[in-house]
Amino acid sequence: xxxxxxxxxxxxxxxxxxxxxxxxxxxxxxxxxxxxxxxxxxxxxxxxxxxxxxxxxxxxxxxxxxxxxxxxxxxxxxxxxxxxxxxxxxxxxxxxxxxxxxxxxxxxxxxxxxxxxxxxxxxxxxxxxxxxxxxxxxxxxxxxxxxxxxxxxxxxxxxxxxxxxxxxxxxxxxxxxxxxxxxxxxxxxxxxxxxxxxxxxxxxxxxxxxxxxxxxxxxxxxxxxxxxxxxxxxxxxxxxxxxxxxxxxxxxxxxxxxxxxxxxxxxxxxxxxxxxxx
Amino acid sequence: xxxxxxxxxxxxxxxxxxxxxxxxxxxxxxxxxxxxxxxxxxxxxxxxxxxxxxxxxxxxxxxxxxxxxxxxxxxxxxxxxxxxxxxxxxxxxxxxxxxxxxxxxxxxxxxxxxxxxxxxxxxxxxxxxxxxxxxxxxxxxxxxxxxxxxxxxxxxxxxxxxxxxxxxxxxxxxxxxxxxxxxxxxxxxxxxxxxxxxxxxxxxxxxxxxxxxxxxxxxxxxxxxxxxxxxxxxxxxxxxxxxxxxxxxxxxxxxxxxxxxxxxxxxxxxxxxxxxxx
Numbered sequence: 001x002x003x004x005x006x007x008x009x010x011x012x013x014x015x016x017x018x019x020x021x022x023x024x025x026x027x028x029x030x031x032x033x034x035x036x037x038x039x040x041x042x043x044x045x046x047x048x049x050x051x052x053x054x055x056x057x058x059x060x061x062x063x064x065x066x067x068x069x070x071x072x073x074x075x076x077x078x079x080x081x082x083x084x085x086x087x088x089x090x091x092x093x094x095x096x097x098x099x100x101x102x103x104x105x106x107x108x109x110x111x112x113x114x115x116x117x118x119x120x121x122x123x124x125x126x127x128x129x130x131x132x133x134x135x136x137x138x139x140x141x142x143x144x145x146x147x148x149x150x151x152x153x154x155x156x157x158x159x160x161x162x163x164x165x166x167x168x169x170x171x172x173x174x175x176x177x178x179x180x181x182x183x184x185x186x187x188x189x190x191x192x193x194x195x196x197x198x199x200x201x202x203x204x205x206x207x208x209x210x211x212x213x214x215x216x217x218x219x220x221x222x223x224x225x226x227x228x229x230x231x232x233x234x235x236x237x238x239x240x241x242x243x244x245x246x247x248x249x250x251x252x253x254x255x256x257x258x259x260x261x262x263x264x265x266x267x268x269x270x271x272x273x274x275x276x277x278x
Numbered sequence: 279x280x281x282x283x284x285x286x287x288x289x290x291x292x293x294x295x296x297x298x299x300x301x302x303x304x305x306x307x308x309x310x311x312x313x314x315x316x317x318x319x320x321x322x323x324x325x326x327x328x329x330x331x332x333x334x335x336x337x338x339x340x341x342x343x344x345x346x347x348x349x350x351x352x353x354x355x356x357x358x359x360x361x362x363x364x365x366x367x368x369x370x371x372x373x374x375x376x377x378x379x380x381x382x383x384x385x386x387x388x389x390x391x392x393x394x395x396x397x398x399x400x401x402x403x404x405x406x407x408x409x410x411x412x413x414x415x416x417x418x419x420x421x422x423x424x425x426x427x428x429x430x431x432x433x434x435x436x437x438x439x440x441x442x443x444x445x446x447x448x449x450x451x452x453x454x455x456x457x458x459x460x461x462x463x464x465x466x467x468x469x470x471x472x473x474x475x476x477x478x479x480x481x482x483x484x485x486x487x488x489x490x491x492x493x494x495x496x497x498x499x500x501x502x503x504x505x506x507x508x509x510x511x512x513x514x515x516x517x518x519x520x521x522x523x524x525x526x527x528x529x530x531x532x533x534x535x536x537x538x539x540x541x542x543x544x545x546x547x548x549x550x551x552x553x554x555x556x
Contacts, residue, residue: 033390056509059337104383105405112311125403127383211506212490212497219490228489229507231334 005029005037005046011130011152013081017175018050019151020079034063038071041180049073049178055083056172057110060229064176065201065243068272072181075199075273083171085111087162088133088153089145095161100124102132103147111147114165133158176273196249197226197277200259202266203233203241210265211242217261218246221254226277250274283307283315283324289408289430291359295453296328297429298357312341316349319458327351327456333361334450335388338507342454343479343521346550350459353477353551361449363389365440366411366431367423373439378402380410381425389425392443411436454551474527475504475555478537480544481511481519488543489520495539496524499532504555528552 004026006014015028029046031037041049051067054060068075085107089098100122101108108115108123115123124144126132132146137156145161146152153160190196204210211230218225227245248255250271263269282304284292293306307324309315319327329345332338346353363385367376378400379386386393386401393401402422404410410424415434423439424430431438454477468474482488489508496503505523526533528549541547 033387054337055340057340059332059340062333062337063335105403106384108405109311123405125383125405127386127401127403208500208502209497211503212493215490215493219487222486224486225489225508226510227508230503230505232504 002026003046005040005049009130011155021177038067073178075176077177078278085166086160088158098145099143101145102126194276198274199245199272202269217258280304281324283318283327287408289433299455316345351456353454355455356556363444364438366436376423377421379423380404472554476552477523477550480547495536
């Protein structure tokens with residue numbers, strides 16, 4: 001079975017994304033950190049990897065863009081996961097018995113209205129959302145809950161007491177499915193019914209108009225950008241890194257021409273992958 | 279004395295930014311959440327506010343961009359703070375006595391090499407970095423430390439045992455200084471020796487070339503962009519929001535013309551502020 005690595009405990013939102021991207025039949029390989037995920041892919045300790053790349057509330061995950069540049073992987077798919085937070089407890093523990101709730105502080109903070117309404121319930125910060133479900137189950141806590149995904153409740157045999165308690169329903173994370181760069185040659189077969197997206201990173205010197213000329217490589221060929229983001233390169237005060245996604249397959253002539261045109265203008269250009277748009 | 283609101287406990291990195299932006303003589307107004315900071319500014323419960331807007335590892339803080347759109351504030355300054363993590367303990371507690379260290383999980387995760395080297399020290403997640411210093415001092419813990427800023431050690435009379443233990447020194451956060459929108463009329467005096475930056479948000483329909491035309495409003499006038507970032511508007515699948523910063527003062531004719539040109543092309547355009555570049 002395909003081994004899919006991701007950062008976090010079993011039941012993490014990345015595992016939910018992995019199920020959307022790789023089907024339900026895969027062996028999850030939970031790892032403590034993003035660089036460990038990329039290393040596992042490079043070393044062949046897993047077949048695929050799933051990483052979060054941007055969130056509608058918190059922005060792009062620059063750390064993973066950096067790792068995409070450092071490691072020789074390629075993007076094979078993308079998916080969006082709605083971040084739904086649930087109150088989860090061991091079976092038999094009723095909601096009225098919950099005195100404290102464990103979760104990652106970012107998750108606790110995304111459920112502020114819930115805690116305002118239930119002022120007597122104490123918030124206890126924990127290192128991980130799914131990890132907090134694992135802990136309350138392992139320790140068979142009878143007066144505590146956790147905030148995590150439905151997948152985490154499933155994973156550890158816990159029960160959902162309150163569904164979707166997050167303040168903002170517009171909380172989505174975009175994930176990439178990665179394969180090792182070594183497999184780049186045997187590219188996925190192109191599906192003519194699908195719309196493809198291409199992701200790349202490039203740098204330009206920060207001269208006025210540099211971005212304009214770069215964007216023109218796509219505009220002149222009527223290609224549609226779905227993401228552009230600049231990032232100042234610290235230590236190189238006048239240089240910028242750009243993340244750019246556009247609709248199109250690298251094998252289409254207009255896309256190939258646009259990439260050649262951009263390569264003329266850019267100091268560095270790396271195509272991170274070409275994959276069916278979610 | 280000027281009252282400056284920010285999210286977090288006394289000694290938070292936002293307070294460090296506030297000292298850089300507003301001078302050392304101000305009354306800090308620590309608040310639990312970003313929307314509370316904007317509300318305090320709108321209600322006159324503080325004179326200024328300081329908010330993080332982007333981080334070199336974690337990207338833009340979309341939540342604060344959303345609040346900049348929702349509230350009538352304006353940006354009066356920007357600054358960069360290097361995120362330096364320190365091991366902090368109550369006075370008299372030696373490093374060899376530390377058995378566990380409290381901090382926000384994001385901070386703990388940014389000090390992984392330190393914890394690998396000191397494998398016997400337990401990591402305990404806490405809701406806030408400065409808050410963890412406050413707690414170990416309040417409870418006079420004799421075998422525990424916290425990871426936080428030097429300002430937090432100062433704030434609570436604690437001692438720094440190990441300086442700058444973060445894995446990545448290229449960890450910077452950019453902060454904005456905000457004033458209430460009501461004060462917009464009495465704009466800050468322009469300092470001819472300073473370079474100014476203007477920040478804005480706009481939306482366009484996602485037609486091919488829309489971004490190209492928007493960027494051309496600046497390129498045609500030789501204005502230099504220092505940030506551009508697209509953000510898909512969820513619920514409006516073909517619309518995009520852009521964050522854009524450029525070098526120039528809104529009173530300069532080329533800048534005024536570029537803004538008028540962009541206003542023709544954009545569905546919505548809001549200038550968030552014009553301020554001396556850091």
